[in-house]
Amino acid sequence: MSEHTLRHVEDSIAKTHSGDKEQLEAIFSDDGRLIVEAPAGYGKTKTMISKIAYILASGKLPNPKKILALTFSVNAAYKIKKDVAEQLPKLLESGNFNLDRINEKVFIKNYHGFCRHVLKLYGYLIHENLRNIDIFRSIDDSDIETMTNLGVGLTYEDAKELSDLTDAIKDVRGKYINENLKSYLGKVKNHLLPNNYITYNSIILFIIQLFIEYPELLKFYHQYFPIIIVDEFQDTNIINYALLSRLVSEPTKAIFIGDPLQRIYGFIGAVPNLMDIAKEKFGMQEIKLKKNYRFKDNPKMILLDKNIRLNAENHSDPDISEYAPIDLNIFENQTKEAEWIRKKIQDIIKEDEFVKVAVLVRSRSRNVQKIINSLENGGVDYFYGLYSDENEFYIKFHQNCMNIFADHIKGSNRITKLNLRKFYNKVEKAYEGQSTPEIQSLFDLLKIFLDRLTAEYNFLTNEDKINFILDTFENRALKQQMEYVDKNVILSTVHGAKGLEWDYVIMPDMEQYGFPNYYSLCGSCNYKHNRIRNGFCQLVYDKKIERQFLEELSVFYVAVTRARKDIFFSSSNRRIHYSGAERDTYVSCLLSLPGIET
Known part of the structure; x- marks a missing residue:
């Protein structure tokens, strides 16, 4: 040029x-x-x-x-x-x-798509069957029961070893992974690969092993991807980073x-x-990067975004120059809060029939069920998206889809509307008689994904389309299709909503043990690092809970930034304990952070 x-x-x-x-x-x-x-x-x-x-x-x-x-x-x-x-x-x-x-x-x-691609080309150096990795059945290496019942010779102790290494990846325990990597991959190679099974984490770990054992292959990729x-x-995560660290050579x-x-x-x-x-x-x-384009015409949201980030930069003494006002509604109990959420949604839709509203929660709970009941009793149509990456039904649905698809493309691997419809029908047959809201919503997402594949992504090659499908199922990524659901209202977890956007976001249950919940920040704090003022829980900064605070602040920030136009918060003076009993509670410490004005 x-x-x-x-x-x-x-x-x-x-x-x-x-x-x-x-x-x-x-x-x-x-x-x-x-x-x-x-x-x-x-x-x-x-x-x-x-x-x-x-x-x-x-x-x-x-x-x-x-x-x-x-x-x-x-x-x-x-x-x-x-x-x-x-x-x-x-x-x-x-x-x-x-x-x-x-x-x-x-x-x-x-990461997984890259490693799958390399295994298809060079996996034969590990095991001949890896040439056909596209038709492999994917196994969740944390599911000990499934692994021991595959009939491939894995004992309980073997399966537990595979599961333990998965836990080490989640816990970022590099030393344990290094010490047990060879044994882990040996069991996958000897028991799973001959039977066309592969674990989720071994797809990346085998590439790391390939690069260690065949340095000339790694050198090729250094030169091929400068x-x-x-x-x-x-x-x-820790094994993705280990892979990346090998791919980056001195001249890269x-x-x-x-x-x-x-x-x-x-x-x-x-x-x-x-x-x-x-x-x-x-x-x-x-x-x-310093300029916020999502909220460029919305000074209130720009200020809220800025002040949350300032709290992350300096937890003990953030440099706040102006407070961001938020729309917070506090109710006597969960029932009244749920009724307000329903009415708020109805008012928003009345103003714009094409509007998109997301109700984002920290996790599924008895309090969230009150919201579901209110929406259903009030005739508000909504999409159920309360998925977590660790929900058993969510994991199993993706595994079943992947295994059915792997079998399906053995007959014909041409990705056409007709062939995808046949695949969809096979998944429907596998779930015949199961009509829970969770399963039905996953079928909705599956259909959206397959339709978009042959419309918006028709520019992809046939091989890329196959890889897109396999990558989606392998990485449990159907929830990423929620943004394209043809309904005004989406009920989702914050983790399920990452990377997506809606016109308006409602964040309910902004109270102690709701958001944050017990397993994130509240359990660590346990009244030791807070004070109560005017019904608000106020966090007193302490280095001991810095990690938990930052992790919860990150979840809060992701939720806030899913809104294109505005966000509304609500909380109750009484929460529903997991036992079913009502208990007094306080407004979340996240809404009393420096720089937030209620």
């Missing part, structure tokens, strides 16, 4: 980003190692795509090398792939950058993008303080 054309592309990118200083610094920086802090709504994806465009336009990627773009979630990987396919030709103003050309230059996957970009970096240019305040997957192993760790380990220049 000529110097004149490059200047034209630079001008086009600068115009696209409206002169945003920090975004343009991240895009045009010649520094080989960048770590970019990108809060929700600050233009992260747009910056990432422009960075890729600039790399290609400036000739910084030699032929026939590729940029490797990795993400934590499946949905993010394929959304970026879609955005790159749509936006790159516009930014480069070149018809030469069609989909085939983009695929020659950029390889976009989530530039690595990672999105959602804060959610990277690396750009890690994330937001430490959106790290809400600590319970499944996201490494604490990872952005700080990586910055030091890889010698990275730090850039912080």
Whole structure:
């Protein structure tokens, strides 16, 4: 590309980003190692795509090398792939950058998708059957009972060993993983692979083993991917990070993008303080995006976003210059709170029949059931999305879908509307007679996903479509389709809502032992680090509970930033204990943080 054309592309990118200083610094920086802090709504994806465009336009990627773009979630990987396919030709103003050309230059996957791809090519070095990994049945390596009943020779002790290593990944216990990795992979290789089974974590661990045992293969990938970009970096777990650390060699240019305040997957192993760790380990220049585009016309929400982040930066004495007013409604009991939520939703819908409202909760509880009862009694149609990554029915549904799909594509692997309909019918048959709200809502998400695959993602190759389906089931990612549900009202957990947006968000049960709940911050505090003032629980900062506070603040921040227009909070003076008894309670400490005005 000529110097004149490059200047034209630079001008086009600068115009696209409206002169945003920090975004343009991240895009045009010649520094080989960048770590970019990108809060929700600050233009992260747009910056990432422009960075890729600039790399290609400036000739910084030699032929026939590729940029490797990795993400934590499946949905993010394929959304970026879609955005790159749509936006790159516009930014480069070149018809030469069609989909085939983009695929020659950029390889976009989530961690598991990347490892599955490598195993399909080189897994035969471990076991011949891995050539056909697409038809393998995926096994949850925390499910001891299922593993011992597969009939493949795994004893209870064997299955427990596999499960224990999964727990070590969740607990970020690197020493235990290193000491037991060889034995873990040996059991998977000897018992599962010959029978076309594979565990979720072994997909990544086998690649780490391959790179250790075949350094020439690792060297090939070092040369093949001289530039690595990672999105959602804060959610990277310990084995993903071990993989990434091997992929980054001394000459590798690396750009890690994330937001430490959106790290809400600590319970499944996201490494604490990872952005700080990586910055030091890889010698990275730090850039912080500063402009909030999601709330650019909403000063109230911008201020709330800013003040929550200031509490994260300095827990004991945040630098607050102006308080953010919030809409908080406090009720006598849970029944009255639930009635208000229903009426609030009805009022919002009356103003705009196409509006989207999400009711986001910390977790499923007796209090949430009151909301469900009120919605149903009031005739409010809603989508049930109270999923957690650890719900048994949610895990099993994805496993069943994956196994049915693996069997289905043995007959015909052409991804067409008709073939996907046949697959969907097979899943329906497997769940015949089961009509719980949870199962029905998962079928709704499955249908949305399959429909979008043949519409919005029809540009993908057939192999990419197969991988998209497998990645979605393997990573239990159907909940990411909730944003496309054709209903005004979504009832979801905050964890299920990450990465999604709605016009309005209602956050109920903002009270002690509700949000936060006992298992997050309240159990650790236990009245030792708080004081009660005017019915509000106020947290007294203490280093002993810093980790729990930051994790809960992250969940709170993610919930708040799911709203495009506004957010409403509610709480009760009495909560329903898990035993069913009512107990007095106080407004959540999160709503009495410095910088929040009720």
